[in-house]
Amino acid sequence: MLQQIEGSKAVAETIAACMPDVVCAYPISPQTHIVEALDELTRLGKIGNCQFVNVESEFSAMSVAIGASATGARTYTATASQGLLFMVEPVYNASGLGLPIVMTVANRAIGSPINIWNDQSDSMSQRDSGWIQLYAQDNQSAADLHILAFRLAEELSLPVMVCMDGFILTHAMEEIDVAEKELVTKYLPKFTPRQVLDPVDPVSIGAMVGPEAFTEVKYLGHFKQLKALEIIPELSSEFEEVFGRPAAGPDNYKGLVTKYHLEDAEVVLVALGSVLGTIKDAVDNHRKNGVKVGAMGITSFRPFPLDEVRKSLKHAQKIVVVERAFAPGIGGIVSSNIRTALSGIDIKINTVVAGLGGRPITLKSISELVDRALYGTLPDFSFMDLDVELVERELERNLLTRRSGPMAENLLKDLGTR
Amino acid sequence: MSTPLKFYQVGSFAVGNRLLGDEQLSVQSRSDRTNSLTSGHRACQGCGEALGARYVMDAAMAATDGKVIAVNATGCLEVFSTPYPETSWRLPWMHSLFGNAAPVATGVAFALKAQGRSDIRVVAQGGDGGTVDIGFGPLSGMFERNDDVLYVCYDNEAYMNTGVQRSGATPPAARTNTTHAVGENPGASFTQGKNLPKIAMAHGIPYVATASVSDLHDLEEKVTKAMSMHGARYLHVLVPCPLGWGTKSEETIKLARLATESGLFPIYEAENGVITETKKIRKQVPVDEYLQIQKRFAHLFGPKGNPEIVKAIQAIADRNIAEYELLGERQ
Numbered sequence: 066m067l068q069q070i071e072g073s074k075a076v077a078e079t080i081a082a083c084m085p086d087v088v089c090a091y092p093i094s095p096q097t098h099i100v101e102a103l104d105e106l107t108r109l110g111k112i113g114n115c116q117f118v119n120v121e122s123e124f125s126a127m128s129v130a131i132g133a134s135a136t137g138a139r140t141y142t143a144t145a146s147q148g149l150l151f152m153v154e155p156v157y158n159a160s161g162l163g164l165p166i167v168m169t170v171a172n173r174a175i176g177s178p179i180n181i182w183n184d185q186s187d188s189m190s191q192r193d194s195g196w197i198q199l200y201a202q203d204n205q206s207a208a209d210l211h212i213l214a215f216r217l218a219e220e221l222s223l224p225v226m227v228c229m230d231g232f233i234l235t236h237a238m239e240e241i242d243v244a245e246k247e248l249v250t251k252y253l254p255k256f257t258p259r260q261v262l263d264p265v266d267p268v269s270i271g272a273m274v275g276p277e278a279f280t281e282v283k284y285l286g287h288f289k290q291l292k293a294l295e296i297i298p299e300l301s302s303e304f305e306e307v308f309g310r311p312a313a314g315p316d317n318y319k320g321l322v323t324k325y326h327l328e329d330a331e332v333v334l335v336a337l338g339s340v341l342g343t344i345k346d347a348v349d350n351h352r353k354n355g356v357k358v359g360a361m362g363i364t365s366f367r368p369f370p371l372d373e374v375r376k377s378l379k380h381a382q383k384i385v386v387v388e389r390a391f392a393p394g395i396g397g398i399v400s401s402n403i404r405t406a407l408s409g410i411d412i413k414i415n416t417v418v419a420g421l422g423g424r425p426i427t428l429k430s431i432s433e434l435v436d437r438a439l440y441g442t443l444p445d446f447s448f449m450d451l452d453v454e455l456v457e458r459e460l461e462r463n464l465l466t467r468r469s470g471p472m473a474e475n476l477l478k479d480l481g482t483r
Numbered sequence: 484m485s486t487p488l489k490f491y492q493v494g495s496f497a498v499g500n501r502l503l504g505d506e507q508l509s510v511q512s513r514s515d516r517t518n519s520l521t522s523g524h525r526a527c528q529g530c531g532e533a534l535g536a537r538y539v540m541d542a543a544m545a546a547t548d549g550k551v552i553a554v555n556a557t558g559c560l561e562v563f564s565t566p567y568p569e570t571s572w573r574l575p576w577m578h579s580l581f582g583n584a585a586p587v588a589t590g591v592a593f594a595l596k597a598q599g600r601s602d603i604r605v606v607a608q609g610g611d612g613g614t615v616d617i618g619f620g621p622l623s624g625m626f627e628r629n630d631d632v633l634y635v636c637y638d639n640e641a642y643m644n645t646g647v648q649r650s651g652a653t654p655p656a657a658r659t660n661t662t663h664a665v666g667e668n669p670g671a672s673f674t675q676g677k678n679l680p681k682i683a684m685a686h687g688i689p690y691v692a693t694a695s696v697s698d699l700h701d702l703e704e705k706v707t708k709a710m711s712m713h714g715a716r717y718l719h720v721l722v723p724c725p726l727g728w729g730t731k732s733e734e735t736i737k738l739a740r741l742a743t744e745s746g747l748f749p750i751y752e753a754e755n756g757v758i759t760e761t762k763k764i765r766k767q768v769p770v771d772e773y774l775q776i777q778k779r780f781a782h783l784f785g786p787k788g789n790p791e792i793v794k795a796i797q798a799i800a801d802r803n804i805a806e807y808e809l810l811g812e813r814q
Binding site for chain 2 (some may be wrong): 117120154270
């Protein structure tokens with residue numbers, strides 16, 4: 066049933082419909098509304114016998130999830146930003162153990178400087194953690210992807226992160242069709258774990274593995290990720306049959322990517338997450354003026370759909386990757402993955418880092434990107450709407466005096482006195 | 484029984500099982516013991532932790548009709564028991580990380596609760612490093628929430644698995660590879676220390692106890708009692724380490740006993756934050772007797788020794804004796 070509902074609330078109600086046995090969480094903005102709602106739903110008895118565990122840190126949140134999942138419980142947690150970093154050790158452990166935990170990452174910047182607003186540095190830092198990563202482009206897909214995530218996780222015995230842009234999605238009110246429990250039950254069968262702590266059949270989970278089998282265990286983690294590339298399209302079409310809409314949102318293709326006017330596009334903008342909405346508006350505007358622009362979204366960033374990306378982009382002349390995170394010292398993260406997909410094909414790829422720490426990505430800025438890409442004036446790697454003057458003043462200070470002071474404070478002072 | 488048995492082996496105070504009535508037999512002496520940590524593992528000769536863990540787990544299994552799930556922190560116990568494919572565990576067992584045995588056990592406990600399996604119980608275990616240092620925050624969280632887990636710390640007073648480095652449980656003056664016995668203040672410094680049983684008691688959890696591999700009957704009894712209760716329970720077991728302490732393999736039990744008899748390691752139990760029972764010292768010994776036979780304290784003795792430091796350690800023992808009232812008639 067369609068309802069006007071906050072993204073976080075929609076996710077919480079969807080999780081409730083998935084009937085988890087254990088939900089554990091530590092509060093961090095902008096994830097809080099999700100777990101607050103889940104606490105209430107648990108207490109009201111809306112999630113059966115589900116146990117909601119308030120832990121004392123994200124490290125423990127993921128650790129509780131590991132213990133619960135290994136005992137055969139359907140397990141969910143949510144985090145963001147510093148919280149994700151604080152749980153990195155058990156995050157890797159969960160995937161190494163092959164535990165089908167589902168976690169929402171309400172994407173937020175990573176400090177320092179401390180910043181609560183959106184970008185995707187947090188989940189991007191965990192792209193090689195062995196977790197599957199799905200990125201939601203709107204709140205309908207943010208909610209729906211969680212249902213698919215549980216199914217996928219339990220099918221593969223691998224944990225899945227559903228990444229949704231903090232505030233932009235988590236705190237936005239939209240009209241959402243929150244999946245009904247009956248339908249979810251139809252789509253998501255009872256959890257049958259591959260490995261479980263059980264006195265009747267005692268096993269050792271998490272034993273030490275030396276060089277004789279470590280590579281093989283790691284290979285199997287990679288193999289399962291590649292297997293996900295086959296399974297996600299199947300689960301996506303099944304989702305569409307049951308719920309009457311694609312889990313990954315509009316313009317979805319096999320649940321792996323989204324394609325918007327790619328057929329004849331000369332310039333293609335590539336992005337992950339909510340910025341795709343703005344990008345599609347820019348595409349529409351340019352199309353009205355006869356410019357052949359298209360957009361591609363990546364829903365499944367891990368595993369990375371190399372074939373689908375290659376097929377989708379190989380006829381483009383110019384590709385602009387809009388990234389909400391970057392790799393200092395080299396540049397783009399998503400774009401280097403795109404380059405791998407397009408290896409051997411000579412297409413110009415520009416990387417634009419945008420929307421860091423909550424800076425708005427405006428339609429105007431995106432439209433300018435398209436123009437500059439068309440005119441060939443876009444650098445290989447650039448930061449959208451960078452305040453060059455602010456940067457130069459700090460660099461000047463650095464030259465003038467050794468003890469130039471804390472960078473962030475200097476910049477804020479400059480902004481205040483400008 | 485009206486008159487308690489008092490036939491002791493010479494020098495050890497251990498009573499032979501053959502002299503006990505059936506109801507007083509230890510779990511370990513029974514033919515139906517579960518051998519939860521079975522033979523063939525790779526612990527060092529004389530390992531106090533292997534001995535302690537075997538008694539703890541078998542007692543826990545006996546108390547629960549064989550329905551225990553064990554969660555293990557990284558450390559010697561985890562490493563020597565599970566080099567694939569040679570696991571020594573004959574019960575459902577899980578290892579995740581160094582610092583998260585407590586919350587993983589919490590997860591197991593809540594999963595069991597969600598599944599309505601109140602018959603299956605959870606025991607978490609770790610060394611002193613995993614407990615008082617890296618796993619301390621999560622353990623405190625587990626205590627505060629009163630999660631239904633028995634957490635057992637096998638305290639050998641340093642990071643032995645990584646090659647004997649100082650932990651928060653390393654006693655003053657002890658030599659480790661990060662507290663060398665050189666310079667003005669040789670060995671570990673005299674700090675406030677981190678008395679985890681006391682900290683556990685401060686959480687007001689249902690049950691806290693200390694125990695030692697020198698009194699395995701007592702250890703078993705405490706595990707049995709802990710398993711009869713619910714909520715967060717904590718058991719701190721002193722387990723000498725021949726490698727890290729520089730002691731003879733055959734003297735592990737003797738060392739554990741001297742630690743207690745000197746007053747350095749008080750044995751007691753507490754319920755809801757209040758001490759309910761203290762084991763009196765049977766025959767008090769000066770700390771020298773305990774310290775002298777350990778290479779980690781060798782720098783305190785001999786011509787270049789440091790009697791002042793020994794005196795300071797004796798003062799700690801004396802404070803314990805006074806605080807826990809360790810002298811007096813044994814019950």
